[in-house]
Amino acid sequence: MIIKLLVGLSVIVFIHELGHFLAAKLFKVKVEKFYLFFDIGGKKLFSIKKNGTEFGIGWFPLGGYVKMSGMIDESFDLEGLANSTDKDHEFRYKPAWQRLIILSAGVILNFILGIGLITGLTLNQEFIPNDELKNGIYAYQAGENLGFQSGDKILKLNNHNIDNYSSISPLDFYKGTFLVERNNQIVEIDLTGKxxxxxxxxxxxxxxxxxxxxxxxxxxxxxxxRINMQKKDLILKLDTIQITSIAEFQEKLQNINRNDSILIEYESGSIVKQAKVSLQNEAYLGIIFSVPIKYQKYSFFSALISGCKSSFELLYTNVISLKLIFTGEVSTKSVSGPIGIAKIYGDDTSIERFINITAMLSLVIGFMNILPIPGLDGGHILIILFETITRRKLSEKVQTVILTIGMVLILGLMLFAIINDIVNLI
Incomplete structure (x- = not known):
């Protein structure tokens, strides 16, 4: 988990800082340092100087930075600013639009990385064509409470035809309107506010x-x-519950108390068999069902559309979750630090899971960086926009105070997240 956390964050941070670096070079701003991780106290694991820039890896394995000449940043190098005379290559003397691009470039590359990784994963996956669902959908209890019924055939979602069932996302149940066919009749299910x-x-x-x-x-x-289940056997009952579909079996099995013995009735050949089992010490039952669906591969264009949609939904989910934390509707215990993120990566060897989580983090980190918080890219952008609109330049002393306040807030949030991780481990 630690290795995956470090590798994942290293990729995200490197791409972010590369965005700043490339944009700075494009507008001929001198880049003094490009570091992955922080070289706090001047300590570093590796460094090399090339074309006036020191490239290195710091000893503190969180974050990274690009130090540009003529910019008030986390280094608080006011002496260097005072002694600098190379106005042609300093950040502070560049036009506002160039500075905005330089500051936004890291976030833009984070978004491109996230969307690119999700698109790549989508290209490697298959989707369920909606017309393959001959029996319609299965409605869980929560779905039935909203008006769905098992056997409904979904026709439209928000007035758009549904060709790809896999395109239906959890957020569609937050505020979507479904049109379904039920018993040869068209039924509208509006979930807005439900x-x-x-x-x-x-x-x-x-x-x-x-x-x-x-x-x-x-x-x-x-x-x-161990209970002699075989290929082509048909599940009939779980205890006294008649089972008619794969989804119903999965739902009922999940809701059964794992400490209790379960009676499974199944048909093997023409013989009905029964077996009493306990899942108390079992991770799973160990069966894979036959699914009569002809899956389809995504084209590049359809994968890109799906990747963009999934990326937007991930961002939207995190933005709303952040809002709910501030309003008290979601516990602050859900705020995770490095340990929590490592646990999300997990200890399995699935490359797809690693890529998916790295993509999600890249999008979230990109979004967090664009927030108008002093010390983050969004905070620097806000100062430039303020100066452009008011045509008043903030003094270096005022900018330093604003940056200091921002750094205290950021470090406080990091400390809170780490404490949360420790509490959640106990």
Missing amino acids: VSFMDAVRKKFISPMNFLPIIENVQSGSLAE
Whole structure:
């Protein structure tokens, strides 16, 4: 987890700082340092000087920075600013539009990285064509409460035809309007104002797996193998509950108390069998169901559209979550620091999971950096916009005070997140 955290954050930080570096070079601003991680106290693991820029890796493994000549930044190098005479290559003497591009470039590359990674993952995936769902959808209890019924065939979402079932996202249940076919009739299900944001993100409402629970494969060494389940067996009951679909089986199994014994009834050949099992010490039952769907591959264009949509939804989810934390609707315990992020990465070896989480973090870090908080890119941008609109330049002393306040706030937030991590571990 630690290795994945460091690698993931290193990629994100490097891309972010590369954006600043390339934009600075484009407008002929002298870049004094380009560091991955911080060289606090001048201590570093590695450094090399090339074309007037010191490239290096600091010893403190969080963040990174690009130090530009003539810019008041986290280094608080006011003496260097006072002694500098190279006005042609200083950040502070460049036109406002060039400074805005330089400051925004890191965030832009973070967004490009996030969207690019998600698009790449999407290209490697398959989607469910909506017309393959011959039996319609399965409605979980939460979906039934909203007006869905098992067997509904989704036709439109927000007045757009649904060709790709996989394009339906959790946020569509937050404020979407579905048009479904039910018993040869058209039914509208308007969810506006019916589902809270957090419920939309966390709960399952419908599933495409409305197919008979016929076993395709039994995993070796699993509980299912030990009770002699085989390929082509059909699940009939869980305890006294009649099972009619894959999604229903998964829902009922998830809701059963794992400490209790479960009676599974299934048909093997023409023989109905029963087995009493306990999932108390089992991670899973160990069966894979047969799904009669012809999946389709994404084209590059469709993957890009899906990647952009997924990226926007990730950002939107995090923005609303941040708002809910400030309004007290979501506990501040959900704020994570390095330990929490490492736990999100997890200890499995899935490259897809690693890429997906890195993409998400790149988008979130990009968004956080553009917020108008002193010390972040958004804070510097706000000062430039203020100076451009008012045509009054803030003194270096005032900018230093603003930056100091911002750094205290940022460090305080980091400390709070780390304390949260420790409390959540205990």
